[in-house]
Every structure is written in structure tokens, then in C-alpha cells.
Amino acid sequence: MKRKAFLVDTTRCTACRSCQVACKQWNKLEADSTVNRGSYENPPDLTPMLYNQIHFIEQDRGEDLRWLFINRRCLHCADAGCVKVCPSAGALYHTREGLVAYNRDKCIECHYCVNGCPFDVPRYDARRKVTKCHGCSDRVQNGLLPACVKACPTKTLQFGDRDQLIAEARAAGKKLYGEKDLGGLGVLYVLDDEPGTYRLPKNPAIPASIFFWKDVVKPLGILGFWGALGAAALHYVTVGPKKIDAPDEQQHKGGE
Amino acid sequence: MSNYVDRFDAFDRIVHWTLAVSFILLVLSGLGLFAHTFFGYFGLFGGPQQGIMAHKIAGVVFLVCSVLLFLRHMGELCRFDADDRRWIVKMGGYLSRRHEDIPQGKFNAGQKLFGIFSFVAALVMGITGYVIWEPTAFGRELTQFSLMLHGLFFVLWMVGMIVHVYLATIGNPGTLEGMLYGQVRKAWARKHASKWFQKVAGNR
Ligand code: SF4
Ligand code: SF4
Ligand code: SF4
Numbered sequence: 001m002k003r004k005a006f007l008v009d010t011t012r013c014t015a016c017r018s019c020q021v022a023c024k025q026w027n028k029l030e031a032d033s034t035v036n037r038g039s040y041e042n043p044p045d046l047t048p049m050l051y052n053q054i055h056f057i058e059q060d061r062g063e064d065l066r067w068l069f070i071n072r073r074c075l076h077c078a079d080a081g082c083v084k085v086c087p088s089a090g091a092l093y094h095t096r097e098g099l100v101a102y103n104r105d106k107c108i109e110c111h112y113c114v115n116g117c118p119f120d121v122p123r124y125d126a127r128r129k130v131t132k133c134h135g136c137s138d139r140v141q142n143g144l145l146p147a148c149v150k151a152c153p154t155k156t157l158q159f160g161d162r163d164q165l166i167a168e169a170r171a172a173g174k175k176l177y178g179e180k181d182l183g184g185l186g187v188l189y190v191l192d193d194e195p196g197t198y199r200l201p202k203n204p205a206i207p208a209s210i211f212f213w214k215d216v217v218k219p220l221g222i223l224g225f226w227g228a229l230g231a232a233a234l235h236y237v238t239v240g241p242k243k244i245d246a247p248d249e250q251q252h253k254g255g256e
Numbered sequence: 257m258s259n260y261v262d263r264f265d266a267f268d269r270i271v272h273w274t275l276a277v278s279f280i281l282l283v284l285s286g287l288g289l290f291a292h293t294f295f296g297y298f299g300l301f302g303g304p305q306q307g308i309m310a311h312k313i314a315g316v317v318f319l320v321c322s323v324l325l326f327l328r329h330m331g332e333l334c335r336f337d338a339d340d341r342r343w344i345v346k347m348g349g350y351l352s353r354r355h356e357d358i359p360q361g362k363f364n365a366g367q368k369l370f371g372i373f374s375f376v377a378a379l380v381m382g383i384t385g386y387v388i389w390e391p392t393a394f395g396r397e398l399t400q401f402s403l404m405l406h407g408l409f410f411v412l413w414m415v416g417m418i419v420h421v422y423l424a425t426i427g428n429p430g431t432l433e434g435m436l437y438g439q440v441r442k443a444w445a446r447k448h449a450s451k452w453f454q455k456v457a458g459n460r
Contacts (some may be wrong), residue, residue: 086297087288087290087292110289110308110391113405115391115400124392173447207396208405209400209401209404217407217408217411218290218291218407220411221414223393231419232427235350236427239350241427241429242427242429242448243432244444
């Protein structure tokens with residue numbers, strides 16, 4: 001199966017938030033109660049009941065206000081930090097289309113995954129289970145577009161064959177964010193400014209501590225365990241135990 | 257005259273074995289979080305969520321016992337003299353069959369180092385364990401770093417524990433008795449802790 005991906009062309013986004021609403025409707029997610037913070041951005045962050053969010057970047061430029069919008073969500077990394085740290089095999093997994101979906105029944109509520117994610121995406125619901133955008137894997141498997149893409153009136157959100165989306169964007173002279181990072185992201189962005197402006201890391205990567213934990217400490221543990229056991233066994237059969245009554249040990253001027 | 261001298265009192269023994277049991281529970285309940293291969297161990301606790309709960313409780317017991325043991329033996333553990341340095345240079349004589357005569361106090365230099373390591377490692381496990389108790393409670397970077405440290409010190413613990421168990425059982429016959437019922441044979445004391453033996457024997 002060829003890898004599928006989202007393409008989010010932020011330059012087209014009008015912040016209508018149809019995507020936010022469509023996602024809530026398809027996934028049967030309740031509304032969050034929020035407070036007015038003096039911005040149209042609402043809620044201000046992903047929540048257990050908000051799998052995608054339009055983040056508003058509001059820059060005061062003298063007379064002018066610069067308004068940038070970005071659809072935030074899980075980026076469906078090929079090399080996904082959340083999958084890497086999840087202790088329960090199959091709780092978080094890649095679908096055949098390359099989307100990162102999850103099985104709540106297998107989630108053991110450890111809450112490690114948000115710490116493995118380079119983008120701070122996963123959230124936990126009232127039952128303490130993982131929630132996030134799953135790329136509408138249920139719809140995609142049945143040949144439908146993800147709900148948010150379907151609802152987007154401006155073609156900001158597109159979904160399809162990953163290589164093809166990249167080729168089309170290239171042909172249109174657009175620069176893509178996430179083409180190569182983390183094994184290639186499953187959500188490619190066309191940005192109107194530096195990634196940092198959109199709260200995206202410039203060079204997204206698995207967090208260093210997480211990498212060290214999973215790729216250095218873990219193998220070291222296996223080595224350490226068998227190494228120590230082996231060393232003890234080897235010592236026992238070569239040097240041998242220090243017996244109390246071994247000859248020549250007594251009377252050697254005991255406590256001088 | 258008895259062939260034995262007292263080495264550890266009942267309190268020490270109880271705390272030590274409580275510590276040992278909590279350690280085993282910690283390993284069994286924690287392995288499932290360490291690698292997929294060991295996920296099945298959660299079954300021993302009736303499920304992953306229960307396993308994680310057991311891990312947290314055992315962790316608190318482990319930390320309390322570690323602190324207790326350390327406080328009780330701090331004086332002995334943290335004092336190193338010329339003999340200890342000699343012991344360390346000669347690796348305690350463990351590299352040859354010959355008996356090295358390096359007079360040692362109640363604990364030899366290796367045991368002292370292990371005692372200090374255990375205490376420090378228990379603190380690290382306790383502090384990082386507290387941070388990852390609820391992995392969304394603290395900042396992401398602190399939590400990520402704590403997850404890594406918790407794993408790293410688990411590995412160090414595991415290695416230290418294998419060495420500790422080996423040396424305290426078949427590696428040095430007679431040692432275990434001190435922790436089982438509190439007494440060691442005089443010959444053991446003369447051989448392994450001559451300075452300590454002189455002190456306690458002299459007190460008779
Ligand atoms: S919270 Fe659930 S999905 Fe996330 S890492 Fe833990 S078991 Fe996996
Ligand atoms: S963005 Fe985060 S949650 Fe999504 S696949 Fe990547 S690591 Fe997982
Ligand atoms: S792909 Fe589906 S789950 Fe993900 S944000 Fe869009 S509608 Fe929500």
C-alpha cells in the first residue's frame with residue numbers, strides 16, 4: 001500500500017474551522033467549555049476532545065495585524081516518538097496507509113506517548129486513555145476522505161498519495177515542511193514563514209532523552225544483564241569462591 | 257564458646273529483606289514498561305494498570321527502606337581509609353585465588369561503594385519516579401529526562417544487584433548467614449572483616 005499523507009497549505013487557510021467542527025462531529029467529541037481570551041483562536045490548544053485545532057498567530061505590525069493560521073494535529077510521523085515509547089504493542093500503530101492510529105483497549109494509561117512526541121500532540125481522555133488525530137483511519141480504509149479534509153472549503157487540507165502530493169506541491173513551486181524529517185511526516189505543511197512562527201520545531205526529531213532511553217539505555221540493559229551474569233559465572237568457575245576455610249588464609253598476621 | 261559473632265540485628269535484617277522483596281516486585285512490575293518483550297509480566301499483577309500501581313507502591317517501600325538502611329550504616333559506609341584504598345587497587349583480591357590480606361572494617365571497600373551507590377541510585381529512582389508518577393504533571397523535558405534516567409539507573413541497579421547477590425551468596429560462602437539470621441562464623445569475620453572482628457571480639 002502506498003503511503004498516504006495530508007498536505008496543509010497554510011497560505012490558503014481562512015480559519016473557518018470547519019475542520020475542527022467536522023472532526024468533532026465524525027469522532028463524536030463533546031465541545032470543550034472555554035473562556036474568551038480576546039482571540040478568535042478557541043480552544044487555545046489540542047485537548048482530549050479536540051484532535052485538530054486552528055492555531056492563530058496574531059502579529060501586531062503597527063497599523064496592520066498579521067494573521068497566520070495553521071491546522072495543528074498529529075503529524076503521523078513515519079519514525080513516530082509516540083509509537084517508540086509506547087510499552088503496549090499495538091496501542092499505537094501505523095496503519096497500512098502510514099497513519100498513526102491507536103487502539104484504546106490496548107492503551108495501558110501510562111501517559112508516556114505525549115513525552116515521546118516531538119510535537120506535544122497526544123492527550124488523555126476521562127478514562128485516562130490516549131486520544132489524538134488518527135487520520136480518520138476508519139474512513140480512509142473505506143475509501144473516504146478524512147472528515148476534516150472533506151469539510152475544508154478552501155482546499156487548505158488535502159489528503160492522498162504522499163508522493164503525488166509532494167510532486168504536485170513541487171510543481172506549484174511550494175516549499176514543504178516535513179518531507180524528510182522523522183522518516184517523512186504524514187502531514188506536510190506549506191508555510192508562509194519560519195516553522196518557529198507556527199510553533200513548529202525547525203528540525204523536528206525524537207526528543208534527545210527519549211532517543212537515549214530507547215536506543216542506548218535499553219540495549220545497554222540487555223548487555224549489562226547478560227554481561228553481569230556471565231561475568232559472575234566465569235568468576236565462579238575460574239577464580240572460584242572465597243571459602244572461609246581455604247588453606248593458607250588463616251594465621252597470616254590477621255589484623256595488622 | 258560460640259563459633260559465631262553477631263553481624264546484623266533484627267531491624268537491619270527485616271529492612272533488608274523488605275527492600276529485597278520490594279526490589280523484586282519493582283523489577284517484575286517495571287519490566288513491562290521497559291521493553292515489549294516483558295509485557296507479559298504485568299499478568300502477575302492482574303493487568304498493566306494494576307502492575308503500574310504495584311510499581312508505585314513498591315517504589316515507595318523501596319525508597320523508605322533504602323534511606324533507613326543507609327542512615328543506620330552511614331558512618332561505616334562513608335569512611336574510607338588506607339586499607340580501603342588498597343582493597344580497591346587490588347579489586348578486593350577477587351581476581352586471583354590467593355587470599356589477599358587486606359584488613360577491612362564491618363564492610364569492605366566494595367560493600368561501602370555498593371552501599372553508597374545503592375543509596376544514590378535509590379534517590380535518583382525516587383526523584384525521577386516522582387516526576388514520572390503522572391507523566392503529564394511536570395514539564396515535558398524534565399519528564400523525558402526523568403524517563404531516561406529512571407531507565408538508566410534501572411540498568412545500573414540490575415548489574416549491581418547481580419554482582420551483589422553473587423558475592424553475598426556463592427561467591428563468598430558464609431556471608432548470607434549474616435543477613436539471614438544475623439550471625440557470621442568467626443572464621444568468616446577473621447577472613448573478610450578482620451578489623452571489625454577485632455573490635456567486636458575485643459569487646460567481649
Ligand atoms: S498512554 Fe497508552 S498509547 Fe500512550 S504510551 Fe501509554 S499505553 Fe501507549
Ligand atoms: S506527531 Fe506525535 S503523536 Fe503524531 S505520530 Fe508523531 S509522535 Fe506520534
Ligand atoms: S483526520 Fe479525522 S481524526 Fe484527524 S483531525 Fe481530521 S477529522 Fe479529526
